[in-house]
Amino acid sequence: MKRLLLCVSVLAVLTACQPKSAEMYTEAAEYDQTYVPAPTGERPNDERYDGKAVSPIVRVADRPVSTFAVDVDTGAYANVRRLLNDGQRPPADAVRTEELLNYFRYDYPLPADKKQPFSITTEVTTTPWNPNSRLLRVGLRAYDVPRSExxxxxxxxxxxxxxxxxEKDKLPLVQHALRLVADDMRPRDRVSIVVYAGAAGIVLEPTANPAQVRRALGQLKAGGSTAGGEGIALAYATARAAYIDGGINRVILATDGDFNVGISDPEAIKDLVRKNKDDGITLTALGFGTGNYNEALMEGIADVGNGNYAYIDSASEARKVLDDELSSTLFTVAQDVKIQVEFNPTQVSQYRLIGYENRILAEEDFNNDHVDAGDIGAGHQVTAIYEIIPAGGTGWTDERRYTGTASPATPSNELLWLKLRYKLPNGTDSRLLEQAVPVQALRDARAPQGDMAFAVSVAAYGQILRGDKYLQGFGFDDARRLAGGQSDFRRQEFLELTKLAEAAN
Incomplete structure (x- = not known):
């Protein structure tokens, strides 16, 4: 048998140099997909989250305009699933309802023309937990890019x-996950590998050979402290050296986020990423493991790095993020995407945005192209849900005795005005899309059905986990009934998670 001598040594983090065949390499590195990590309760738990309070009620008379940055991260959904599968009730700070919503795909239409990166869908229904309010869904769908293109x-x-x-749910799962990316490489793609422990080093220079990537991944072993800041700096330098004009230039970070030597302050690490993103290099943050997982840092790094964040808790999730949705993960079609909704005070008296608490922007930020916002990848979808009180209806707060009146120029046939700003990749000037949602949508509102019912069910599940006091006793069993029967595997799994959440409640 032909022998291959692979000698790689980076600061004692790799295995000793020894001859191996390519076949032996692949078999030795195979991940045990049946592995189930020990429950979190059996291990020290020092997980870190950066939660926000549930969005407040807003009076349209006080603030008719709501502005936020889009979010295509899905890490919170998989992390909450991991906690529930461990028999743990997720801490409220770990739950970001928008990431639960955006974990799933909905039946939004494809954009008619690639000159406009995404389609916009709106829908208004009644609210399952409040007869006095209505739900407004805003959905975006980016155009798809085939692998060949x-x-x-x-x-x-x-x-x-x-x-x-x-641990088995950390480095071995990282190796399995990134091997999926190597398997998807095309002749024009290049992959480098940088590792860090007590220090950082380059394990693999840029290569177009998937077998070399798989072999290098198979050699990795864990040990030592965590110089994450040094690793990030070296990764960006490596990406710059191999930069492809007009191509995808991205760092894919795989870690539990437990940086403890060198640059370890979270804000300093985010500043390091922020300084490097302007070179046209984006970042995907993949979180792994339990017990010491620093989710707050992982999400923060992805946000400032013009990238996305996912949590990998299983081989199945690795395939979803790095195989099924690889183009979405890697290829950005729109940057700094912001949504602004202006409610008509003659039609809506109060509202609240469900989720997106850490994505809220000031009204004036919408037109400021220097304010960073979320990016959307090929095929990505974004879903946002508002709960609104029709004018004259019973709201969360009493009507005020002294209140202003709408301008005579306020259109009576519009429920709201929806605006969206975005930049094309590497662009500097934003583009504007805007449209009215007619008041007839409010008058025609019916109980949520089908796809909308499922989205509302997911939103309710997230808000129950967060302790949302405005759900008026709506429970996990109600959310499950609202979702209805599902044929899709991931939606079926969601129904099971509502049962686990109910048991852990």
């Missing part, structure tokens, strides 16, 4: 190989 990719795998990664 995806631009050439320059990817840098930045892998944490510190001692904290020495």
């Amino acid at each position: 995806r631009p050439a990719a320059n990817l840098v795998f930045l892998i944490d190989v510190s001692g904290s990664m020495d």
Whole structure:
């Protein structure tokens, strides 16, 4: 048998150099997909989250305009699933309802023309938990890019190989997940591998050979402290050196987020990422593991790095993020995407945005192209749900005795005015899309059905986990009934999660 000598040594984080065949390499690195981590309760728990309070009620007379940045991250959904599967009730700070909503795909139409990166869908229904309110759904769907049309990719795998990664649901799962990306490589793509533990080093220079990527991944072993800041700096330098004009240039960070030597302050690490993103290099943050998981840092890094964040709790989730949705994960079609809704005070008296608490922007930020916002990848979908009180209806707060009146120029046939700003990739000037939602949509509101019912069910599930006091006793069993029977595997799994949440409640 032909022997292949692979000698790679980076600061004692790799295995000793020894001859191996390519076949032996693949078999040795295979991930045990039946592995189930020990419940969190059996291990020290020092997980860190950065939660926000549930969005407040807003009076249209006080603030008719709501502005927020889009979010395509899905990490909170998988992390909440992991906690529920462990028999734990997720802390409220770990639940971001928008990420639960955006984990799923809905029946939004494709955009008619790639000159406009996404379609916009709106729908108004009654509210299952409040007869006095209505629900408004705003949905975006970006255009899809077939694998064959995806631009050439320059990817840098930045892998944490510190001692904290020495668990089956950490480094072995990282190796399995990134092998999926290697399997999808095309001749024009390049992959480099940078690792960090007590220090950082380059394991694999840019290569178009998937077998070399798989072999290098298979050699990794965990040990030592975590110099994450040094690793990030080296990864960006490696990406710049292999930069592809007009291509995908992205760092894929895989870690539990437990940075403990060198640059370890979360804000300093985010500043480091922020300084490098202007070179046209984006970042995907993949979170792994339990017990010491720093979710607050992982989400924050992705936000400032013009990228996305996912939590990988299983081989199945790895395939979803890095195989089924790889083009969405890698290829950005619109940057700094912001949504602004102006409610007509003659039609709506109060509202609240469900989720997106850490994405809220000031009204004036909408037109400021220097204010950073969320990016959307090919095929990505974004869903936002408002709960609104029709004018004259019974709201969460009493009507005020002294209140202003709407301008005579306020259109009576409009429920709201919806605006969306975005930049094309690497663009500097934003583009504006805007449209009215007619008041007839409010008058025609019926109980949510089908796809909308499922979205509302997911939103309710998230808000129940967050302790939302405005759900008026609407429970996990109600959310499950609202979702109805589902044929899709991931939607079926959601129904089971509502049962686990009910048991852990």
